[in-house]
Amino acid sequence: MMSKETYVGGDIIETTGGNNLSYAKDVIENIGLQVIQDGKTNGVFYGINKDAPIISTNINLKKFLVHFRRPKNYDGKYGFDWLREEYIYPMVTVTNDNNGNPINAPTALCKNTTALKQEYLNGVVNNIKPYTINYYPAWLAIFPHTTTSQFPHGSDMHENGVNLDLQIDEIDQIISDGTEILFESQNQYLKISPKKIAISDVISSNRKSRNVNGRNINYYKLERKVNIKCTGGVLNKHEEIKVFAKLDQEKVEVGKLMVYKNNVIPKAEIVVVNVLTGGNKAQLKDDYQYLFKRQSFNQALIRAEVKVDTEFDLNKLNTNPDINNFLISVNGYSAKKKLSEIIRLYELYGKYTVPGGINSNNTHRTYLFFTSLSSGGTRGICSLNQNNVWGNSYLVFNIGLQNPRTIIHECGHSFSLPHTFEQAGNPRHVFYQGYTDAYMDYDWRQGGSPNPYSSKMYSIFKWQWEIMRNDRSLIFNY
Template sequence: MGNMISIAKTIVESSELSTTYATNGDISLNAASQVKLRSTEKIIYDQYKAPATKEKELKKFLVHFRRPADYKGEYGFDWLRDEYIYAINYIERDNNNQPCNSTMPLVSDVAAAKKEYLKDVKSPVKPYGVDYYPAWLSLFPYTSSQQFKYGSSMNKDGARLDLELEEIEEVISDGTEIIFESKNPNLKITPQKVNIAALMGSGQQTRFRPGGVKVKYYTLKGAVTVVNANAPLQQHEEIKVFAKLGNKKEEVGKLMVYNNHVIPKMELILVKVGTQANSLPAIDQQLVKDIEYQFKRGSYNQALIRAEIKTDTIFETGVLPLTDHDVTSYWNNVLGGAASFNEQQFLEEVIKLYEKYGQHKPNGGRINADANKRTYIFLTDLPAGFNGIAAAANGDVIKEFVWGNAFVVFLKGLNQRRTLLHEAGHSLGLQHTFSAGQPTAGLKPPPYTFYQGHTDNIMDYTWQTNGNLNPYNAKDNMRSFFKFQWDIMRQDRSLILNY
């Protein structure tokens, strides 16, 4: 043992391996390397301090909510897709059938599209300085009639969504948690957090933006479920997404959920218009049930509109009096044959005749009037090859009218789900996705337009102006209404708000 040195009330005992010291009875053992001898005259030492641990760095990334591949229109979901705003798709001809022959964004006005997807967003975010456009989800509230008169079991199980992690810098499986927060107790997301390892386990994928820019991302299918229960949402709500590692926490995403405290009702009147003997049975009850299902659970529910077939009736035009000029005009058009048949005239004359002779004509008589709260679908038995037409709709240009409350579907279109839904969309005030608007018809023009035949929207066409088929039509995937269309349809004059 080394020498013992006494200084006042302090005892220090030294050896080659350690230094033991005591002050007023406190004794601790420190490695000799931690004792600092600053003078040969006097022993001075510093208390031991463990080396600082470097905190892990939170990697930079974004989190997006995405619609699953098996989506069938059972809830509303819309997001700003890359192809809308980046020059990714090759466009051969524009909507006026003029040559383009270049790679372009699908929307006519990229700035307008970006602005529209930020409309109504609560507390917009810009994680790490990157523009962020939240996806929009719409759900019927699952409530009892006591909790909310207009509740529904339609979205009882909510929406099961994919999660996409988009890298800003390379991520690693470092224990980072992705946390979801909703301040509304009636809007729940499960699970409430996901470990980054679960997303990375899905495998990295790559997509490209103009200029060869690589976007690396991970997609976890069916990662989360969003449910609205017990009470409706009085305003648009948000689910915030945070990335958390240790003490660091950053907001990296958001999901907007559409308010659902007002549920308009769309009453449909199916009118089978007979023009040929024994052909009306082809429009059978199973078809009627299928039509209602598509309206109620695969399309207009996206805009939180409850669609119901109120009446299914037959209107046999062959028994109408030929002394009526409108009847003879109607038959002259029908009997003129495919070469001279005018489908727009047919619709207008059917409306006029039904207003005179129809069993379920609206109160006040006029179908295309503000007082009418029903949409009339005239199903005809004119053969499939008759002029090659599927459907027709019209807008009434009388100043107080927004759009017609009726359309006609010919036999060719009866088994085409999208045709029925598309024409009904016009009756609720929607333009084609590729139309800039027709002010004389009183329709509100869309905030931006797309190139024809390139989207999965119900209001798009199944073909492009160059004759190619819409890529979404091949697998019957034209099932979407976009968020700006939800806004337009919900304001239509024909909808019933109190029922």
């Protein structure tokens, strides 16, 4: 007689229609009921705390995928990036394209989805395709915690590691059958804890569902479940943490986290200049230094530090005809001209001048000018030459002084990053304006609606890390 296997609950699988009643691998103790198979007799044995052997041979590892995700309270304190589903599938209604033309249809938020997918495979040594499904790993960037002798450019920023979420996507329905999720790192400096999670811990959380491109996916989310740190040394190449599902002798790689190499930590030195032009003194956001160091460019493993905080008081120099003419005419200038004139005057009369000019290749510092001047609705502007090459300086106007995104957004331009929606100058990827949580996006959309992430735009994408790390203003020998 053919048997039929049915999931009952707990750790029990009931086989009916055959000669025996079998249990899954994990034993429920103290229930007074065990099944045994002695090679001669199948049946029910009433006993206490007797271990039941594996009876059924058709208990197979259930299929699922494991993804690393950042927790909901993420605020830029480490680099984390992954291929968002809405970037490559038409899941979000886009009202207008980047030229303002109406769309009003579900649209993938990145215009070239094939190229974007490849970004998350660049640097991956061992691509995986579990159950014939293309897998795109998330990327993590953390500073190494080292002594000076181990590595002089280490940091205590991630001394305690970072805590990440796990997202477990079902292919088969997951049951409590004794499966374990294992995490393996081959690099001695890259640590993950715990090293394994029981599947029973997974299904004890709430089962959720999401629709991806017309396909319903059931999944579990374990919040801040794993801790990852780099300690005692550096990662000389991109490293991986492999994720396996294991049941008995069956073991399948079902996930992966890529950890960005951290053996080179460039430094960005920032000169902050308060440009006084009369009226009220400009006041930059109090925690702007914290933003530079711990909520933005640290994601790209760049050590950003304010080295000079100074004033350029044009009022005290108003007897100079050049400066006096600027003070008389400045309110009629465009934002671009305001910046170019302030740079010109600072290079002539400022305290920290640069041979060859601030925006030349001689500059290994980034200049943040800020002012109480207005320029219409413009919050800030970065220098850009006729060849679409970003300069090493930018200006924050009065309405941008207290806006943390403006301070970082314009500095991102100075580190060679275009807008995420930039279409000119052969950008690496183009998204629709106002639909992402990226620093380099806008907090409003074409058509006038606000970006839903406007208060939490902390993301710098993995491919943007690489652009910034190659910027001409960075210092590598220090």
